Amino acid sequence: MRWEPVIGLEVHLQLATVSKIFSGSPTTFGAAPNTQASAVDLAMPGTLPVLNEKAVRFAVMFGLGIGARIGKRSVFDRKNYFYPDLPKGYQISQFEAPIVGQGSFEILLEDGAVRTIGITRAHLEEDAGKSLHEDFHGQTGIDLNRAGTPLLEIVSEPEIRSAAEAVAYLKALHSLVTYLGISDGNMSEGSMRCDVNISLRPAGSDTLGTRAEIKNVNSFRFVEKAIRHEIARQADILDDGGKVVQETRLYDPEKDETRPMRSKEVANDYRYFPEPDLLPVVLDDAYIEAIRSNLPELPADKRRRFTAQYGLSEYDANVLSDSRALADYYEAVAAGCGNAKIAANWVQVELLGQLNRDEQTIGNSPVAAADLAGLIRRILDQSISGKIAKQVFEAMWRGEGTADEVIEARGLRQESDSGALEAIVDQVIAEHAAQVQQYLEAEEAKRRKLVGFFVGQVMKLSGGQANPQMVNELLAKKLV
Amino acid sequence: MLDNFIPPYDATVIQRFKSAGAVLLGKTNLDEFAMGSSTESSFYGPTFNPWNTSLVPGGSSGGSAAAVAGLLAPAATGTDTGGSIRQPAAFCGVTGLKPTYGRVSRMGMVAFASSLDQAGPMAHTAQDCALLLNAMAGYDPLDSTSSPEAVEDYCHRLREPLNGLRIGLPREYFGDGLDAATGECIRVALRELEAQGAELVEVSLPHSTLTIPTYYIIAPAEASTNLSRFDGVRYGYRCEDPVDLHDLYTRTRQQGFGDEVKRRTLVGTYALSAGYYDAYYRKAQQVRRLIKQDFLDCFEKVDILAGPTTPGPAFPLGAKSNDPIAMYLEDVYTLAVNLAGLPGMSVPAGFVDGKPVGLQLIGRHFDEARLLNVAHQFQQSTDWHLRVPESAMGGRQ
Numbered sequence: 057m058r059w060e061p062v063i064g065l066e067v068h069l070q071l072a073t074v075s076k077i078f079s080g081s082p083t084t085f086g087a088a089p090n091t092q093a094s095a096v097d098l099a100m101p102g103t104l105p106v107l108n109e110k111a112v113r114f115a116v117m118f119g120l121g122i123g124a125r126i127g128k129r130s131v132f133d134r135k136n137y138f139y140p141d142l143p144k145g146y147q148i149s150q151f152e153a154p155i156v157g158q159g160s161f162e163i164l165l166e167d168g169a170v171r172t173i174g175i176t177r178a179h180l181e182e183d184a185g186k187s188l189h190e191d192f193h194g195q196t197g198i199d200l201n202r203a204g205t206p207l208l209e210i211v212s213e214p215e216i217r218s219a220a221e222a223v224a225y226l227k228a229l230h231s232l233v234t235y236l237g238i239s240d241g242n243m244s245e246g247s248m249r250c251d252v253n254i255s256l257r258p259a260g261s262d263t264l265g266t267r268a269e270i271k272n273v274n275s276f277r278f279v280e281k282a283i284r285h286e287i288a289r290q291a292d293i294l295d296d297g298g299k300v301v302q303e304t305r306l307y308d309p310e311k312d313e314t315r316p317m318r319s320k321e322v323a324n325d326y327r328y329f330p331e332p333d334l335l336p337v338v339l340d341d342a343y344i345e346a347i348r349s350n351l352p353e354l355p356a357d358k359r360r361r362f363t364a365q366y367g368l369s370e371y372d373a374n375v376l377s378d379s380r381a382l383a384d385y386y387e388a389v390a391a392g393c394g395n396a397k398i399a400a401n402w403v404q405v406e407l408l409g410q411l412n413r414d415e416q417t418i419g420n421s422p423v424a425a426a427d428l429a430g431l432i433r434r435i436l437d438q439s440i441s442g443k444i445a446k447q448v449f450e451a452m453w454r455g456e457g458t459a460d461e462v463i464e465a466r467g468l469r470q471e472s473d474s475g476a477l478e479a480i481v482d483q484v485i486a487e488h489a490a491q492v493q494q495y496l497e498a499e500e501a502k503r504r505k506l507v508g509f510f511v512g513q514v515m516k517l518s519g520g521q522a523n524p525q526m527v528n529e530l531l532a533k534k535l536v
Numbered sequence: 537m538l539d540n541f542i543p544p545y546d547a548t549v550i551q552r553f554k555s556a557g558a559v560l561l562g563k564t565n566l567d568e569f570a571m572g573s574s575t576e577s578s579f580y581g582p583t584f585n586p587w588n589t590s591l592v593p594g595g596s597s598g599g600s601a602a603a604v605a606g607l608l609a610p611a612a613t614g615t616d617t618g619g620s621i622r623q624p625a626a627f628c629g630v631t632g633l634k635p636t637y638g639r640v641s642r643m644g645m646v647a648f649a650s651s652l653d654q655a656g657p658m659a660h661t662a663q664d665c666a667l668l669l670n671a672m673a674g675y676d677p678l679d680s681t682s683s684p685e686a687v688e689d690y691c692h693r694l695r696e697p698l699n700g701l702r703i704g705l706p707r708e709y710f711g712d713g714l715d716a717a718t719g720e721c722i723r724v725a726l727r728e729l730e731a732q733g734a735e736l737v738e739v740s741l742p743h744s745t746l747t748i749p750t751y752y753i754i755a756p757a758e759a760s761t762n763l764s765r766f767d768g769v770r771y772g773y774r775c776e777d778p779v780d781l782h783d784l785y786t787r788t789r790q791q792g793f794g795d796e797v798k799r800r801t802l803v804g805t806y807a808l809s810a811g812y813y814d815a816y817y818r819k820a821q822q823v824r825r826l827i828k829q830d831f832l833d834c835f836e837k838v839d840i841l842a843g844p845t846t847p848g849p850a851f852p853l854g855a856k857s858n859d860p861i862a863m864y865l866e867d868v869y870t871l872a873v874n875l876a877g878l879p880g881m882s883v884p885a886g887f888v889d890g891k892p893v894g895l896q897l898i899g900r901h902f903d904e905a906r907l908l909n910v911a912h913q914f915q916q917s918t919d920w921h922l923r924v925p926e927s928a929m930g931g932r933q
Contacts, residue, residue, distance in 0.1 A: 098770055100544060101646040102543070102644040102646050104680065134761050136764065138767060143765060145765050198769065327809060327810070332758055
């Protein structure tokens with residue numbers, strides 16, 4: 057039987073607010089345990105939540121970014137369960153009336169195809185603290201720094217059909233939320249955590265199979281591997297005539313497998329009810345429209361503009377619009393050098409290559425956009441060849457100065473003085489009479505190969521600074 | 537559960553009193569987590585009624601009421617979720633005010649039922665209550681349910697005459713459950729108000745019979761989750777040598793909570809459970825709206841409502857402590873005021889066999905000044921509020 061996977065993702069996105077969603081404590085990552093937990097975060101008796109307006113604003117920005125209906129009257133609810141890292145014994149979340157309703161956004165698949173994935177809803181809630189099981193000699197440590205960090209839980213429709221699509225969805229989501237500036241999207245710090253709902257059905261069927269939920273998968277790569285593993289596991293069960301059990305599973309990256317969580321942890325009745333300590337959040341049109349009018353250009357729009365305005369391929373446009381910082385960088389280079397296509401090549405190949413090698417982000421690039429544009433201008437005005445430009449770029453990367461400074465300091469300006477070049481060409485021809493003879497006797501097709509020898513010799517004599525185009529022209533003229 | 541717990545911060549009400557120059561003498565006894573009508577469920581044992589130490593002082597703010605009645609303090613604060621200021625005020629012969637929901641910040645009050653809780657003043661006179669409320673009331677950015685509605689000077693209107701005031705007497709508050717002698721005290725008190733120019737009008741609160749069941753769904757439901765934080769993890773009582781997490785939770789809460797708290801936690805958890813939520817909690821919220829509407833309808837016709845605070849005077853210690861239903865019936869006239877979010881007062885209005893009786897006044901939302909005005913005018917021509925129990929005479933010299 058051929059099985060079709062039906063996948064829905066729930067992403068918990070940490071919002072990039074300065075303070076927590078219901079208290080004034082800071083949200084900075086990596087502080088010493090329990091140094092960012094106030095009386096409210098510790099659920100001291102008598103403390104009350106106060107909603108952070110920035111979290112609401114960020115949620116509305118997300119909703120508008122996916123063309124969703126914004127909940128004009130959203131309600132916070134208590135989700136009740138006991139756990140040591142949940143200080144109040146309930147999580148303040150949204151259940152019946154979320155702040156963001158149905159919407160959708162585009163994902164770009166590896167083959168260049170574009171798919172639209174529906175978003176069921178997105179709601180605001182608070183994060184729990186962390187339970188630390190190591191280093192406590194059989195006891196559990198509790199760190200409440202993270203407790204109360206604002207989360208936007210984004211629930212997709214079950215419209216994803218493969219591990220690759222799931223990754224494309226997450227990448228597109230990551231790109232969208234970082235464009236909006238509502239999250240740092242840092243997966244290694246837990247800013248974007250993913251639960252995967254997955255079931256199989258016979259290809260072509262309309263009914264849904266029994267699903268399993270894989271909790272807390274925290275990187276693109278693990279999402280892909282966990283889904284592949286889970287599809288294979290469920291297909292094995294179904295192929296053998298068995299039934300998939302509806303359960304919550306955990307992905308173990310070390311063993312590359314999913315396994316069930318203990319049933320005690322999942323058999324919860326959360327007893328949702330409206331949070332009486334908070335009023336419903338009522339948003340008027342003016343508030344929503346003010347946010348809409350300040351939205352930045354979003355990835356899909358930027359991608360389309362890059363192909364139309366700069367004549368880039370879909371692939372290039374997609375790479376260069378991946379993050380707002382990269383797109384801004386690229387546009388600055390393109391404007392600064394006046395050639396969008398060469399700018400696209402340099403940014404993608406040299407710049408991204410170096411950033412990857414050094415494990416740096418675009419924000420930390422040692423070569424500023426204006427300086428890269430300056431380098432490209434020297435290629436365009438034929439001051440240096442593309443090959444020399446790479447050397448110059450590496451020097452710039454090491455902090456040796458601007459393109460002009462490096463070219464000047466190292467004397468890399470290419471020789472375009474035709475008189476000087478002609479002298480070198482003549483010298484090469486005079487010193488290699490045998491090769492000249494061979495060249496003149498060769499057939500046309502072979503000559504092209506042989507001319508490379510003379511170009512190489514000229515380059516050697518000129519210290520790599522001869523303008524290759526001019527060398528070729530001179531040789532063509534003289535080798536007769 | 538919170539024995540020896542010292543809060544790391546001050547409640548907004550306490551901060552306001554401190555900045556107004558008040559001298560705080562100490563904490564008073566109350567029913568455990570404010571759940572009770574007699575102060576007998578306190579972890580520290582019962583408080584006695586200064587008028588007769590074989591009687592309860594009422595509850596849950598029984599310690600506050602007894603401290604004021606017994607002249608240990610000129611004034612006290614209480615919290616009122618279903619009558620916990622007004623009922624002990626009535627039992628101890630003092631004046632107590634539960635403000636409109638949202639008038640006084642709840643920040644720092646141990647939450648019982650978040651949508652019903654209000655803090656208020658208890659003192660001998662309405663005038664003292666007005667002074668106290670001036671210090672307590674106002675918007676608090678740390679309590680999202682506190683009201684931005686402007687605060688007036690509650691002393692300003694105390695001296696207004698009652699001419700033309702329309703007082704509604706809810707038929708349902710003078711029915712079968714009311715002790716005859718208590719009822720007579722109330723009628724005498726109402727005639728006094730009439731003599732001052734007020735007009736008495738019979739009105740009806742048709743959904744009154746639903747008050748107790750509605751309250752005993754909503755209050756325990758909210759309480760059951762408000763009390764989840766008392767889990768032995770961060771502060772408060774923790775059981776000895778827990779073997780695992782489940783053991784820590786169950787034994788901590790089993791040993792740390794008293795019977796009444798456990799009873800309400802269980803009821804509330806049940807009411808919110810999957811499959812029961814719609815039948816209980818959601819339904820109770822719908823009925824709550826009807827109850828509130830009853831009051832709003834009355835206030836179309838009258839300025840305030842008046843009736844007994846309690847069905848009878850203080851009862852002996854132990855008389856109802858093993859009968860939760862009988863105890864719940866103590867609050868039959870006070871609960872609806874919390875469900876509707878209205879301000880309510882209890883004013884000393886006489887004695888039955890040496891036991892104080894309280895007259896309850898109920899006002900429109902944010903009309904505390906009117907209630908205090910009526911109570912103050914009543915206290916200009918009566919002296920019930922000035923009577924002092926014999927047990928406190930020593931303290932007076």
